[in-house]
Amino acid sequence: MDRVVRRKTFFVALVVSIGGFLFGFDAGIISGVISYVTPEFGLNDAQTGWAVSSPSFAAMFSMLFAGRLSDMLGRKKILLVVAFLYALSALLSAYASSYEMLYITRMIGGVAFGAALVLAPTYIAEISNAENRGKLVSMQQLNIVLGFFAAFLCNNILNGLNGPGSLYLNDQTVWRWMLGVELFPALLYLILMFFVPRSPRWLYQKNFKEEAKAVLISLHGIEKAEAEEESIERNIEAQSKNKEVSIMTLLKPSLRFVLVVGLILGVIQQVTGINAVYFYATSIFKQTGIGTDAAFTSGVLLSFTTVVFTVLALFLIDRLGRRPLLLSGLVGIGISMLLCAYAFNNATYELKTETSGNLNMLDQDKLFQVSNIKFENDVDFKNAMKSTFGIREFTKNEGAIMEAATTMNPNLVLIGILGFIACFAFSLGPVMWVMLSEMYPNKYRGLVIGVIGFVNSLASWLVQQFFPWELSNLGNAMSFFIFGVLAIIGFAVLYRILPETKGKSLEELEKELIRE
Structure with a gap:
C-alpha cells in the first residue's frame, strides 16, 4: 500500500512539474531560433533582446497575480489554463509572419510559464510531507533542465537537417519547426492535468474537508494523512485569527526576515547569468570561434550537464540540506564565470x-x-x-x-560554462524554489511567492534584454566578469542570513521563521 501511495504522489508531482519542462524547452529552443530570426527579420540588439526576453516580461506580471488567483480559484484550475496557453503560444509562434507577431505570441507563453514557475512548487509542497518535499519540489527544476536538454537536442537535429538538400527545412522554415515542436508536450500536459487532485491544503482552507482528507489518504496513506490533517487544521485555526491577506501585510515585521531572504534568492538566481547562458548559449559558443554547427552541439552538452547535476541535487537536497548546496554552488558559479572572463580577455x-x-x-x-x-x-x-x-x-x-x-582557448570557455551550469543545477536552480515553497505560511504563500516571482522574472528579463547589448558594447570578457562578481557578492550575503529548512514540516517552519 505504501509503495502505491508513494507512486501516486510521485506521479502527481511529475505531472504538475511538466510546466517546468515546457519553460525549459521554450528557453532552450530560442537560443537556436534567434540565430535564424535575427537575420531574417533584420533585428538590432534591442529587438533581439526583446524577442528573447518578452516572455519573461509577461511572466513578471503573471507571477505577481498567479499565486493570488490560485488562492481564490485553486492551484489546479490555474494550471489547466497554463497548459492551454503553452499550447496556444507554440502553435501561433510557429506561424509568426513578423517580428511583432513573434514576440506577442511568445508573450502568451510567458504568461503560462510565469504562472507555472510559481504554482508548480507551491502545489507540490502542499501535497508533500517533510520527508520527501525537497525531492518532489526539485522535480520542477529537473523538468526544467530536461526541457532545456530536449530543446538543445531538437535545435541540433533540426540545424543539422537544414541545408540545400532538404525538401522542407531552410533558413526561413527551420526556426518555425523549432518553435512548433513545443505543441506536443504542451498538449500532453493539458491532458494529464485533468488526472491530478486539487491541493489538500487549499481544500482545507476552503472548508472542503472530506475531499481534502481523501486526497491526503490517497497521497500518503491513512496514518500519515491523519498527522498531516491535524497539522494543517491547527495551522488554519491559528491563521483564522489573523486579518485578510493583502500586499501591505507582507511588510509586517514578522514576515520581514523571510521576505528579504526570498527576494535576495530571487535576484541572485538571475543576475549571476543563468538565462544569459541558456537563452544565448548558441551565440556564446559562436563567440569562441568553434563555428555554428559546433555551437549547436555544445548546447546539447551544456543541457546534458544540467540534467546530470540536477538529478544529483534531487538526491542530496534532503540529505545535505538547502544551505550547503546553495552556498557551495555560488562559489562554483563565481569561479566558472571568472574563468570565462579570463579566456575571452586573452582572445x-x-x-x-x-x-x-x-x-x-x-x-x-x-x-x-x-x-x-x-x-x-x-x-x-x-x-x-x-x-x-x-x-x-x-x-x-x-x-x-x-x-x-x-x-583563443575555447576549452576554457567550455569548461567555465559547463562548470557554471553544473553548479547552478545543484544549487540556485532547485534550492531557491524549494525554499520559497517552504519558508512562508499557507495563508501568505501564494501572494509572497508571486511577489518574489515577479522580482525574479524582472531580473531575468533585464539580463536577457540587455545581454546582446552587453556583448556588443562591453564585450564577452566584461560581461562574464560582472556575472562572476555578482555571484561572489551573493555568496557573502547569503552566508550570513540563509536559514536551513530541511526535514521540517511547513507548519514547523512557520513557527521557527515567522516571528509574530
Missing part, C-alpha cells in the same frame, strides 16, 4: 588572408579591406565587421566569421 581576432578565402559567402572586396588586421578585443572586431558588411550580413554569418578570426 585576439584577425581575418588572415589564408583563412579569409573560406568566407566565400561574403563580398570578397569588402573582406579584403578587413583582412590581416589584428584586434585585441571582440567589441572592436565585431564593430569593424558590422561597419564593413552591414549588421544583417554579419549576423547571418557570425559563426563562420568568428571561427575564421578568433584565436
